[in-house]
Amino acid sequence: MVNMIENRDKSLVKWLGDTSLFVGMEEQYLQELSGIAMVVSYKRRATIFSEGDPGNGFYLVKEGKVKIYMISPDGKEQILHIFGPGDPFGEVAVFASQSFPAHAVALENSRLVFLPRDDFVKLVAANPALALNLLATLSQRLCQFTKMIDALSLKEVPGRLAAHLLYLSKKQVTGDHLQLELSKTQLASLLGTIPETLSRMLSKLQREGLIVIEGASITIVDREGLVDLAEIGKF
Amino acid sequence: MVNMIENRDKSLVKWLGDTSLFVGMEEQYLQELSGIAMVVSYKRRATIFSEGDPGNGFYLVKEGKVKIYMISPDGKEQILHIFGPGDPFGEVAVFASQSFPAHAVALENSRLVFLPRDDFVKLVAANPALALNLLATLSQRLCQFTKMIDALSLKEVPGRLAAHLLYLSKKQVTGDHLQLELSKTQLASLLGTIPETLSRMLSKLQREGLIVIEGASITIVDREGLVDLAEIGKF
DNA sequence: CGATCAGTTGACAATACTCAAATACTGTGG
DNA sequence: CCACAGTATTTGAGTATTGTCAACTGATCG
Numbered sequence: 001m002v003n004m005i006e007n008r009d010k011s012l013v014k015w016l017g018d019t020s021l022f023v024g025m026e027e028q029y030l031q032e033l034s035g036i037a038m039v040v041s042y043k044r045r046a047t048i049f050s051e052g053d054p055g056n057g058f059y060l061v062k063e064g065k066v067k068i069y070m071i072s073p074d075g076k077e078q079i080l081h082i083f084g085p086g087d088p089f090g091e092v093a094v095f096a097s098q099s100f101p102a103h104a105v106a107l108e109n110s111r112l113v114f115l116p117r118d119d120f121v122k123l124v125a126a127n128p129a130l131a132l133n134l135l136a137t138l139s140q141r142l143c144q145f146t147k148m149i150d151a152l153s154l155k156e157v158p159g160r161l162a163a164h165l166l167y168l169s170k171k172q173v174t175g176d177h178l179q180l181e182l183s184k185t186q187l188a189s190l191l192g193t194i195p196e197t198l199s200r201m202l203s204k205l206q207r208e209g210l211i212v213i214e215g216a217s218i219t220i221v222d223r224e225g226l227v228d229l230a231e232i233g234k235f
Numbered sequence: 236m237v238n239m240i241e242n243r244d245k246s247l248v249k250w251l252g253d254t255s256l257f258v259g260m261e262e263q264y265l266q267e268l269s270g271i272a273m274v275v276s277y278k279r280r281a282t283i284f285s286e287g288d289p290g291n292g293f294y295l296v297k298e299g300k301v302k303i304y305m306i307s308p309d310g311k312e313q314i315l316h317i318f319g320p321g322d323p324f325g326e327v328a329v330f331a332s333q334s335f336p337a338h339a340v341a342l343e344n345s346r347l348v349f350l351p352r353d354d355f356v357k358l359v360a361a362n363p364a365l366a367l368n369l370l371a372t373l374s375q376r377l378c379q380f381t382k383m384i385d386a387l388s389l390k391e392v393p394g395r396l397a398a399h400l401l402y403l404s405k406k407q408v409t410g411d412h413l414q415l416e417l418s419k420t421q422l423a424s425l426l427g428t429i430p431e432t433l434s435r436m437l438s439k440l441q442r443e444g445l446i447v448i449e450g451a452s453i454t455i456v457d458r459e460g461l462v463d464l465a466e467i468g469k470f
Numbered sequence: 471c472g473a474t475c476a477g478t479t480g481a482c483a484a485t486a487c488t489c490a491a492a493t494a495c496t497g498t499g500g
Numbered sequence: 501c502c503a504c505a506g507t508a509t510t511t512g513a514g515t516a517t518t519g520t521c522a523a524c525t526g527a528t529c530g
Contacts, residue, residue, distance in 0.1 A: 070381070072389035073467055080384065095367070096374030101381045124367065131366035132330070132359065138373040139331030145380040146305070146336045149315065152387040153427040154307035156517070185476065192388040197518060199478055232308055391485065420508065432486055434510055476527075483520075488513105495508065500501100 012037065016113070019060060021088050021133050029127055036119040041111050048104040048112070055093020055100050057116040061085050064110025069189065070102050079190040080148075081141075082107070082182065088137065094120065107186075152192050155230075158201050160191045162229035165211065169220055176220040184216075247272065251348070254295060254321050256368050264362055271354040276346050283339040283347070290328020290335050292351040296320050299345020304424065305337050314425040315383075316376075317342070317417065323372065329355065342421075387427050390465075393436050395426045397464035400446065404455055411455040419451075 012034045016022050022030065039062065042048055048059065048066065059066075061083050068081040068089060080102055083089050093100045094117050124131050151160045164187070168178045180187055188198040205211045210226055212219040220226060247269045251257050257265065274297065277283055283294065283301065294301075296318050303316040303324060315337055318324050328335045329352050359366050386395045399422070403413045415422055423433040440446045445461055447454040455461060 070385045070389065072385075076389055078384060078388040080381065092374040092377050094374075095370040097378055101378045121367070124370070125363040128360040128363070128366065131363065131370070132356070134370055135330040135359070135366070135373065138370065138377060139327040139329075142327050142373060142377060142380065143332055143336045145377065145384065146315065148384055149313060149380065149387065150305045150307075152384065153313040154305065154311055183476070194519065195477065196479085196520085200518095203478085418508070419510095429487065430509070431488085431511085435486090438510085472530100474527105474529085476525100478523105478525075480523085481521090483518105485516100485518085487517090488515075490512085491510105492512100493508100493510075496506085498503100498505090500503085 012039070012113075015062070016060075019086050019088075021060070021137060022130065023133070025127070025130060029123065029130070032123060033115070036116060036123075038114045038116075039111055040114050042106040042109070044106055044109050046106050048106060049090065049100045050103050051100060053100050055090060055098055055117070057114055057120065058088060058090035058094050059104075060113040060115070061087050061089070062111040062113050064112075065107040066104055066110060066112070067107050067186070068102050068104050076194075077189045078192055079186065080145075082190070091134065091138065157191065157193050157197055158204065159229055159232065160193075161198070161201050161205070162210075162226045164191060165218060165220065166223075166226055166230055168218075176223070178218050178220070180216045180218065247274070247348075250297070251295075254323075256295070256323050256372060257365065258368070260362070260365060264358065264365070267358060268350070271351060271358075273349045273351075274346055275349050277341040277344070279341055279344050281341050283341060284325065284335045285338050286335060288335050290325060290333055290352065292349055292355065293323060293325035293329050294339075295323050295348040295350070297346040297348050299347075300342040301339055301345060301347070302342050302421070303337050303339050311429075312424045313427055314421065315380075317425070326369065326373065392426065392428050392432055393439065394464055394467065395428075396433070396436050396440070397445075397461040399426060400453060400455065401458075401461055401465055403453075411458070413453050413455070415451045415453065 013027070013030045016033055016037070017025060017027075017030050022033065025033075042064070049055075051070065063085060066083045066087075066089060067079055068083065069077050069079045071077050081089065089104065090100060124134065151163060155163070165178065168180070169176065172178050182190065184198055184202075185195045188195045191198065193201075202211075202213055205226075206213050208225070210220070210222045210229070212221055248262075248265045251268055251272070252260060252262075252265050257268065260268075277299070284290075286305065298320060301318045301322075301324060302314055303318065304312050304314045306312045316324065324339065325335060359369065386398060390398070400413065403415070404411065407413050417425065419433055419437075420430045423430045426433065437446075437448055440461075441448050443460070445455070445457045445464075447456055
């Protein structure tokens with residue numbers, strides 16, 4: 001029994017050390033970290049936190065997939081992030097507002113590592129490398145948001161869609177073939193539009209010979225054309 | 236002569252220590268900081284950096300006003316931030332991308348404090364309080380961007396305008412009377428629209444008895460109504 | 471196997487952008 | 501200090517992208 005726990009702890013330490021946030025941290029700190037960490041399970045569709053909830057700590061995705069989103073009074077949703085294994089989320093509440101600025105739900109059955117605020121802040125204060133990793137993470141996220149604002153304000157739906165398809169094709173290594181990693185409804189919400197419009201735009205791109213659609217599987221036929229679309233933002 | 240320089244340095248140290256980023260830092264570190272800092276002047280409309288430029292450091296506004304923005308190929312502009320005295324900008328490039336994700340120009344004749352990347356990173360690594368201040372700053376900015384994405388995606392122009400007017404009236408202490416702190420063209424760009432639309436929406440709010448407009452000076456007549464608009468996002 | 475949900479398509483409405491023109495401002499040089 | 505040039509702001513008319521509502525199909529899940 002003791003053994004099992006030690007094993008579990010050991011593997012958690014190892015896992016934490018492979019995380020982008022904690023990569024390269026000394027064993028000693030990883031031990032401390034794993035000491036204050038709690039692993040929690042969430043079922044598909046379960047709420048992890050809601051906008052305005054007090055942020056007493058933040059999370060790392062261990063297994064599964066998490067969606068961070070906002071919602072308007074009349075129910076329209078805008079996805080901010082989709083996070084997968086290794087990704088941290090909710091740090092903002094730890095360092096600034098004390099309360100979460102958006103909602104989080106599990107998209108699949110997930111296991112998360114929860115790190116409580118106060119203990120974690122102490123660890124950051126004692127560990128410059130960790131602080132710099134955190135600064136890098138937040139900075140990257142700021143860049144992502146910059147691009148999202150750019151897309152929402154300066155591009156139209158076809159442009160955003162084209163940019164997303166190119167992003168997926170770069171991320172996945174399968175050449176001109178790619179998988180939408182989200183249901184089309186969720187993708188619409190990520191791109192700041194609605195399912196009907198997304199559906200029409202996908203058909204349009206196919207009709208104009210830029211892509212071929214087979215369910216969630218897309219083949220890029222005219223990459224040039226997509227790049228043009230993504231840059232200019234219109235037809 | 237030596238005296239003058241000492242005076243200058245001393246006042247820079249003092250000024251840095253009053254900045255939100257460096258508040259509460261020990262004298263010793265402030266001295267170091269002021270040692271690596273350079274004060275630079277920019278004339279109104281001068282470019283400070285452009286998207287993609289290598290980020291060899293970041294800036295603090297000492298005097299003046301700076302606009303951070305993106306621009307689409309066909310010339311439409313989206314303002315991300317307006318920064319004034321005491322505000323830092325360009326940190327993102329220091330900690331993540333190494334290159335600036337947006338453009339920066341001086342809106343007025345300005346004096347900026349430039350802090351070079353490498354020296355500054357060393358200082359952060361040696362100074363946990365500074366690291367935590369930076370984390371708080373970046374986290375707050377992330378929250379602001381979250382709100383901006385929310386506004387762009389989930390609210391229509393009248394809603395964004397109403398939210399901005401309420402924000403100004405909270406920031407300025409003058410009760411129901413407020414000043415737009417930007418030209419209407421610039422405000423349009425901040426709200427993700429164009430001058431024509433902004434002009435029409437201001438008239439509309441006035442026509443419906445929510446505000447009274449006198450140039451750049453606005454009086455809120457029906458605060459309730461504005462709040463409703465800002466929350467729901469539509470008419 | 472029925473029910474709920476995801477996706478698609480059509481007809482329509484509306485918000486916001488484009489283009490154009492008139493008017494009011496601002497700042498600069500003479 | 502005024503005249504002029506270049507901006508900023510406002511208003512009008514028309515267009516377009518995208519959202520709304522509704523109906524229908526097909527998939528998924530108890």
